[in-house]
Amino acid sequence: MDPILLEVLRNELSSITEEMAITVHRTAKSPILRMGDFATSLIDAKGRLVGLGAAMHLHATMFMRVMPFILDKYKGAGFKPGDVIICNDPYAGAAHMPDVIVVMPVFHQHQLAGFSIIYSHQPDIGGRFPGGFSSHCAESYEEGIRLSNLKLYEAGVRNEGIVDLLKANIRASDEWMGDIEAKLAGCWRGAREFEQVIEKHGIERVNACFEYLIDHAERTMRAAIAAVPVGDYSGEAMLHDDGFGTPGVQFPIKITLRFRGDKLIVDFTGTSRQLKSALNMPYSNTLGQVFSGVHSVLCQDGVFNSGSVKPIEFIAPSGSLVNPEFPAAVGGRAPVIFLLTDALHSAFSKVLPERIWVPPDGGDVVHISGQRADGSTYTTMDLMWGGWGGRPAMDGVDGAGRSYSTVPVELIEREGPVVVESFGLVADTGGPGKYRGSLSVFREYRFLRPAKIMVRTNRPFEAGAGLAGGGRGGPSVNYLTRVGREPEVLPRGTHVHLEVEPGDRLYHRVAGVAGHGPASERDPKLILRDIAEGKLTPNAAQEQYPVSLDPEALRLATSGKEYC
């Protein structure tokens, strides 16, 4: 292995995946893709992910998982230059069906040398509900069109039959095809650049570097696992919704981390059976959340590729909530993603309490569709993040998400007859702790014309649990205020559908995020800072923090004359 070429190549591959990302981002049509719900990567000829690319672990895992399905399906027919494969099938490597993957083979001297790969969340996929991610579906068939690694292009020729089928079954299909075009442009650019890199360094040397990187990632992960004391550590989180809003139900997500030397077994035994609704986790997302969590806890600064996941084995009973059997619906799995991470961090905290933080939260959605005054239709998928939780030695970050951004208010108001009345942080909702979690984020909408709404609330019943003695954040709330009426609290549930009339208002609040460590140990200076910033009222400070504050300092903080 040439250490110089290794670094040169890593720079080049990062540059290529970034180029792919910029291409997709700039050509994309749909607002959701514009917010950043997509990822790009490069794959070697054996179907292995060689670098994270412009992706999060969750999506990189989906890429790792879909490639064996593709290689297997075409092991006879093979690949030709100009082929394009398309996939969204939760039972063939993909996740929920609106996430559509596009893959393009890369060639060197007529030999298959690798693949460029992109997924993005598309605004629709046909099926019963606009958007394709409601929990109210009972079977995969209701969720839309399943594309099981089809060749959309064969040797450069588009399969018009597939295109006609898609156009006939998908809402706003022109915009939809626009996003596919954007991914094609990104894959095409990635493939071309990847070919040039191989040409420049030679396929053997490039492959040798890939082998080294994959081996190295495996060794690093094994060493990190081996450093954790052998033993079994469990964590659990509870889902309080069956997907249809039935009150009083609960379904456990249980994880046991079995550390066995340089091997980790992730055991989901004790987790609920699959549900009749669409709250089931597609298996690739289950793997992705585990890999993401394990990698970020054990080797945050290490490389992540197909080697990193080799030392991790799974016991995930078939037919369970985290490994459902066909034809279970999976579109509404987002709330379970967060609960799974809670359970994982809780398990880790049993063995590495000093290193484990409360994971970031949020990703609630208000999906609005209706008609403008001129009769044209619009769809706004507004996405709000919760924020970051308390960490060992650091507060969380108020209202920060991941790489995606929220939709600007002025953009929402321009796109459809909706007024956003307010958007911000809610005082007293940060999970108390030595290091507190993020405050709740809220938005209030006023509708100028009739519209259909779906509100996705990831934590409709209770906010996430704290670690090391930290408390939960404030709960999620949804209020609907009909014209001329008092505000009513909407029924609790992960996915709530409703229709609104002109003048109606909807208030949505994302749950606050939990704190880390006992509230009694919080530095009084930080409590006073939060009071001065209006993020904590003096009354709530008294309730949440058993800490005595200097009366003079408290008076000053409350006076509004302290400016941080």
Added chain:
Amino acid sequence: MRVAFDIGGTFTDIVILQDNKQVYFAKVLSLIDKVGEDIVSSIAHLNTNEPVDYFVHATTTASNAVIEGKTPRTGLLTTRGFRDVLELMNQKGNRLLDPRWTRLPPLVPRPLRLEVTERVLADGMVAKALDFDSAMQAIFRLRDAAVEAIAVCLINSYVNPVHERALAELVRQVLPNCHLSLSSEVNPEGREYERTSTTVINASLLPVINHYLDRLEKHLNRYSTRLLIMQSNGGTMTSAMARKRPISMVESGPAAGVLAASQYARELAFGDVLSFDMGGTTAKACLILNGRPIEKAYGEIGGNVSAVSMRGTGHALRVPSLDIVEVGAGGGSMVWIDEAGGLRVGPISAGADPGPVCYGRGGTRPTVTDANVALGYMNPVTIADGTLGIDRNAALEAIRTQVAEPLKMSTLAAAYGIIRVANATMTRALRAVSTERGHDIRKMTLIAFGGAGPIHAAALCENVGIKTVLVPPHPGLFSALGLLLAKTRLDYVRTLEELLRDMSRARFDAIFGEMESQAKSDFDRQNIDGSDMRFERIADIRVGFMRDEMTLTLEGPDSTDPDNIAVQFREAHQREFGFPGEGDLYIVNTRLRAVSATSPLSFQGLHEMALQTSTFEKHTRMAYFGAFGEMATPVISRRSIDQPLRGPLIIEEKDTTVIVPPNWTASRERLNGILLRYKE
């Protein structure tokens, strides 16, 4: 006499043009207490009675104030319900969920972000009138807090600024001496976070820049009251304008170098070029198409230095700027070995203090400069015109023990590896400005300058397939030289957000006409001769609800004809993305650039003034070139190149070194440029 000065973090470069025939250069340490004094003492030093026509100045004062958090206490007035917009920064977080990540603190703390009751809708209609009591209450709070500046940004004010103007009136009555910026004047474009952030940055810089210019002009005024400031867009503005729009000068420093490169390329009739400016801590690249640098309408400040445009987590700053991409690789970048056994360079820099190991000033970790010294590229005894001693053995020893032995390589191979890795990082900047924007880099010429640029240029180009490199005269002072060439420029923007097919030629002409009269009156008010003013009309257009607008320059007789604009847009989209883009076209913004047409000076003019370059005896030293091994390499001066010479060569100059590897040739071109060509 014209006086240009570029104040950087460590050094101030001064270039004085005397009698239109003689150029005087000086490099002095930047001492903030002495700002202005050093400039006038340089003039006094020349012992001349020639009056100063004007000063022209580039500075990092504005960007440093924001990056280092040294802006004064600033207040924000915004629409009720939106005070957290500034803090939430569109809710962007960290993609990899790094548990150590934290957000930049907001430029205005929460207690100073105050809400007033009012509302304007997206179509400009007033839904709720401005409530006088809530406005006065907020203004009194800011008065009690003794803020030095106030930013006003209300929702949808880019469509209808009526409430912002009314608020401004009230602020002026209560706080007549407080600095004030309105979003509808500073940046009348949609998207509330970006507009708020831009307005807040402008407001908070007003006291900083006014104070700075007061001090500077106190000294300069003895010679001339005419001070021009380089803007981020590569044009100059008067200091009077800078006092109102300090956001325009945030990227003042890097812009001057790009401007010099574009003018140099134009005069030598090179078509498409890349400017490459490498200094001590970073390398900067910018694409110049047909003599014009690429610009961007959006940027940010305070995030990490990165070639990667989508990961930004800095404060949004929407001001037209040259599209310069910066990466953390410079002469001082430190070398390390990562957990995968890979060799890494930067982004941490040893800076000037303690600096590289070879400076012998306490640096212990090898840097890029140490590798250049070890390889024999840089003078092994002294650099910087003899002012700085070099210890080559110390550099070799540091590389041997910290890089070569752990990686089981020879010391020279390790040093060469350091250069390759640094070049790989810089390659990302070059790609970010070219291939990532759909331009074929291999047909371009690289213009290399800055202290370290000409050392790395040829090897860097081999990486990306560029075959020609141009090294202008005085590469180390090139940015300051660029100031003397700058034209005056002002930018204007109007947001339309309309379907292109609903627009008419007459409507476009009326809008541009209005912006042009505004520009004329601004030029008049600043006493800038507007007789040679040239206008460029620009349109930002997007397809459907595509995220980003594309910018089109409208030229020619039918330039404002909507059909013609549509055709041009589809062609540009095809070029950039490989397909024409389906769907309705929206006209987002119209922009106007008002530029004085003639450059005050040319390189041709400078050349005729016989710029001095150093001469010395030709000699040889050993230098290492990878697969070619160590070679006895001639060390020559620029002046001695009178015919094309084959590499390897080392061309030593006062302020830098030009490395001509084997496989490359060097020749001297017009205007004293050195042209390097790759021979396969």
